[in-house]
Amino acid sequence: MRGFVVKEYAHPSKIELTTDAPEPTPADGQVLVDVYAALNFFDILQAQGKYQNQPPFPFILGAELAGRISANSPIPPGCPFKRGDRVFGAGQGSYADKIATDWRQLLPIPQALTFAQASGLFVTWPTSYEALTGRANLKAGEWCLVHAGAGGVGLCAIQIAKALGAKVIATASTDAKLAVCTTQGKADHVINYSQPGWQKEVLKLTGGKGVDVIYDPVGLIKDSLKCIAWKGRALVVGFAGGQIEKLPLNLVLLKNIAIVGVHWGRYRVADPKREKEVWSELFALLESGRIRPVVYDEKFTLEQVGEGLGALEKRKTWGKAVLTIREEDAQARL
Ligand SMILES: NC(=O)c1ccc[n+]([C@@H]2O[C@H](COP(=O)([O-])OP(=O)(O)OC[C@H]3O[C@@H](n4cnc5c(N)ncnc54)[C@H](OP(=O)(O)O)[C@@H]3O)[C@@H](O)[C@H]2O)c1
Missing domain, CATH: 3.40.50.720 (NAD(P)-binding Rossmann-like Domain)
Known part of the structure; x- marks a missing residue:
């Protein structure tokens, strides 16, 4: 699969996309997700070894995503998702065709939202x-x-x-x-x-x-x-x-x-009750259409991680800049 693999610390503009990265193997409690969209500022820091959380080499960059539970994903006990479900959330390695991440770090994408809109929901x-x-x-x-x-x-x-x-x-x-x-x-x-x-x-x-x-x-x-x-x-x-x-x-x-x-x-550790309340109130606002995630209008592909992160770094973007990893499918919003 394609993956933006970091083998040594470097600015993202100096890293080339790997086209034959191995597909991740889900650990206990993890699901496999086909990634549709992702992008975040702190990834620039992680690529250069300047972030609070640094995985061992080699690692795939990217920490936030929207996608679909893969057709070949395991479904761990307690996981509410089934294969094909649209999800957004967090995990290490989202600048790739597929990511393995803990299902507890994922939430269902509200019906009205595209993958691009959902890819920046989890943090902001x-x-x-x-x-x-x-x-x-x-x-x-x-x-x-x-x-x-x-x-x-x-x-x-x-x-x-x-x-x-x-x-x-x-x-x-x-x-x-x-x-x-x-x-x-x-x-x-x-x-x-x-x-x-x-x-x-x-x-x-x-x-x-x-x-x-x-x-x-x-x-x-x-x-x-x-x-x-x-x-x-x-x-x-x-x-x-x-x-x-x-x-x-x-x-x-x-x-x-x-x-x-x-x-x-x-909040996940310090106040999980409030975390749940916040998401439930936000989902209600999103469903009502009173708030609407805004996506920066210049789209970047997986081949353009360096350009996308560069635009963020240069203060050019507004709303959420997004990396389009695969095109939205016909049933994207169903
Ligand atoms: N507390 C939390 O839990 C939490 C959660 C998420 C993010 N954050 C923090 O919130 C901050 C903003 O995050 P974001 O996602 O909104 O980032 P963003 O999309 O990159 O926006 C940051 C904005 O800051 C302004 N800015 C002012 N001086 C800047 C500078 N020297 N370099 C870059 N931008 C500058 C820019 O707007 P203008 O060009 O209009 O000035 C830019 O649009 C970050 O520091 C992030 O770490 C905190």
Whole structure:
């Protein structure tokens, strides 16, 4: 089978696709999945040996996927899926025709979604949902500022905040990305945060009050506290800007606010009950059509892993960039 095999650490642009990789052998509790779509930023780090989780060589890159349970897959005891079912989730080695992964890391693809849309569901959507609901307790009528609103987690956050009835101000670095926040996310207002003084715009839009919730995947909490409301909540989601921020705690006291972290990957171990609730609430929202996963419009094939990851790295993409491993079949959405 084809597989993006890493034999030594290198930038993905320097790695060639292997066309005769062995098909994976499922271990206990694993199923085999025909992969349709996948792509993620942290894979760039893993290819270079810079990620927290490094498999032994040789390994196939790729950690998130959407696909179908293979016709030759074992079905382990307790596994709710049958061969041919459409699933999405996580596993090591998704940049390949097939992956072996634990069935407990997979969920059924909601009927209305394509493989491309489902391939980016597993991490971004529950992160943004739990951040805004479980952690920041965003309420209808409140103001929510979403940074990097055209990015993977940002575009989910805009849609979820809108579905919760909040008023959303989204930021991004270019006019094209600001347009994505409005057309794809339905943000109420957009501001280019690469312009100095953007906080004044936020204050103007909120009538001088500031925003109740700040959703920050970039590392902009300190700058954003200039426009946070009394009893506001600032969500620490990530550091896409590359710097881990340091914050003077006197600001937290003086502004009477909360700084709240979210680490979705830990819920499986630390709070499995809440993990289930989040998925059930998200599935209901997806089925209702009130939220909709957005796929970047330039498609990359398995032969183009380097280009796809390069586009992510160069900050060119919006929504979820996707690798199309095999074309959607006629019954893809049945
Ligand atoms: N806490 C959690 O559980 C959790 C879960 C998932 C992801 N995350 C984190 O959230 C962050 C965003 O993830 P994502 O999936 O949304 O990524 P993404 O799709 O690549 O989007 C990141 C956005 O950040 C903005 N950005 C600002 N400075 C940047 C820089 N120097 N380099 C690259 N992008 C920059 C870009 O938007 P503009 O061009 O508009 O500025 C970009 O669109 C990552 O740090 C990720 O690790 C955390």
